[in-house]
Amino acid sequence: MIIIWTEIDQGGILMDVYSIIQSLVPELDQLLPARLELMRYLSVMDNRVGRQSLAQALNLSERTMRSLINVLRGQNIVDVERNGVQLTDFGQKTLAQIEKVLETDTSLSLSYYETALKQHFNLKDCIVLPGDSLRQESVYEAMSHAVQDLLAQLLHEGDNVIAVTGGYTLAHVGRYFLPHYRKGRKITFVPTRGGFGGDFSIQSSTVGGLMARQSQADYIPFFIPESLTAETSRLLMEEPSVKEAIEISKKADCLLLSVGTADVMGQRRNITPDQRRKISQEAAVGEAFGVFFDKEGREVIRYPRIGLQIEDLANIPNIITIVGGRAKAQAIAAFYKTVPHPGILFCDEALAKQVLNG
Numbered sequence: 333m334i335i336i337w338t339e340i341d342q343g344g345i346l347m348d349v350y351s352i353i354q355s356l357v358p359e360l361d362q363l364l365p366a367r368l369e370l371m372r373y374l375s376v377m378d379n380r381v382g383r384q385s386l387a388q389a390l391n392l393s394e395r396t397m398r399s400l401i402n403v404l405r406g407q408n409i410v411d412v413e414r415n416g417v418q419l420t421d422f423g424q425k426t427l428a429q430i431e432k433v434l435e436t437d438t439s440l441s442l443s444y445y446e447t448a449l450k451q452h453f454n455l456k457d458c459i460v461l462p463g464d465s466l467r468q469e470s471v472y473e474a475m476s477h478a479v480q481d482l483l484a485q486l487l488h489e490g491d492n493v494i495a496v497t498g499g500y501t502l503a504h505v506g507r508y509f510l511p512h513y514r515k516g517r518k519i520t521f522v523p524t525r526g527g528f529g530g531d532f533s534i535q536s537s538t539v540g541g542l543m544a545r546q547s548q549a550d551y552i553p554f555f556i557p558e559s560l561t562a563e564t565s566r567l568l569m570e571e572p573s574v575k576e577a578i579e580i581s582k583k584a585d586c587l588l589l590s591v592g593t594a595d596v597m598g599q600r601r602n603i604t605p606d607q608r609r610k611i612s613q614e615a616a617v618g619e620a621f622g623v624f625f626d627k628e629g630r631e632v633i634r635y636p637r638i639g640l641q642i643e644d645l646a647n648i649p650n651i652i653t654i655v656g657g658r659a660k661a662q663a664i665a666a667f668y669k670t671v672p673h674p675g676i677l678f679c680d681e682a683l684a685k686q687v688l689n690g
Contacts, residue, residue, distance in 0.1 A: 363516045365448035366392070370400055371409065371419060371427045372689065380416030390451075445684035449677060452688070453668045457676045464657030464682035465501070471680050472501075475654065476508035479588070479678055484513040485587060486650050489516045494544060495584035495640060497525070497621075498536035501654055502590050506539050509546035511582075519549040519610055524589075524621075525639030536639070543588075552577050554639070558685045574638070581640045586650040591667045594632075609631050618663030621645075627662055629669025642670065651675030658686035 356427075369390055374381065387397040401417055404410045409423035419427070434441040442460050450458040461479050465471040483494075494500060521544040523536035532538055537554050544551035554577040592600075597619035598611050610616075614632045616624040617619050621642040624634040645651055652675060655664050661683055 374419040472504035480513040495581040496540040497589040499590040506542040511548040523554040646672035656680040661686035
């Protein structure tokens with residue numbers, strides 16, 4: 333099998349072959365990721381794997397898995413016997429050729445990653461930006477522009493509230509916000525939590541203020557430290573300004589959030605030695621909204637916080653998660669097992685590769 337990759341000049345516009353085939357066969361976007369994921373899984377297995385095990389491993393129904401296997405079997409990509417399925421030599425070579433194309437052609441790889449992640453996490457939509465945000469600041473700028481383009485489409489006419497979490501990713505993205513996406517709409521940014529110590533520049537209140545300033549929008553401050561006693565926290569929750577900020581964030585039209593790895597967030601949070609041990613012993617991989625969770629999305633510990641809770645996400649119509657860097661692959665995968673509805677994902681190519689390829 334020879335894969336030819338070229339570009340055709342159509343009226344002065346360069347089009348890659350994949351885009352042309354895609355326009356003729358729209359279902360390609362749904363078929364290719366699932367078949368590639370199955371081929372990749374089989375390529376690293378030493379022995380044959382049963383259909384039921386494959387369906388469970390790839391989070392597919394047995395009926396869907398049976399259909400996938402039948403198609404690939406007809407193309408001599410896989411060999412099927414009573415004791416399971418195995419990738420053929422021809423299948424291994426075909427996979428290697430496809431991987432080479434994905435590695436060298438950015439437009440194809442990004443389109444593939446977006447579709448594959450959308451299916452993998454059952455997302456409303458997914459946008460993958462080229463590069464690695466941890467190595468290239470320009471990735472954050474591109475990510476920011478893409479987020480703003482989406483906001484211009486999602487936000488309704490009139491008043492809109494955007495709730496914002498903290499973290500380095502959103503702080504970087506916020507630096508490149510501009511007023512153009514508002515299109516005459518009134519936008520108010522509100523933080524989702526009080527502060528938790530550490531770097532002031534990545535606090536939810538700081539990031540929300542930054543985005544508001546860059547967007548020439550309104551801002552509701554929420555400067556409340558979280559390292560307080562239960563009694564002090566209870567009293568502060570009765571303060572009108574605090575209650576207002578929390579209630580407005582719960583009714584936001586849109587939420588911009590990021591997810592942290594358990595080890596990094598464990599250092600930022602003022603957690604006890606016992607909590608730190610539990611995070612380690614129960615193999616927590618990520619944290620969001622004060623909840624540390626393992627790779628299956630199970631709660632390990634919950635850090636008390638004043639502000640939006642992870643359960644409140646069920647009532648926010650537009651959830652936009654923004655993450656970058658391969659180190660967050662496990663964290664984002666686990667996060668999507670904890671939330672009521674996953675919404676839309678913005679990520680860089682480095683994270684997409686790590687999630688899908690391991």
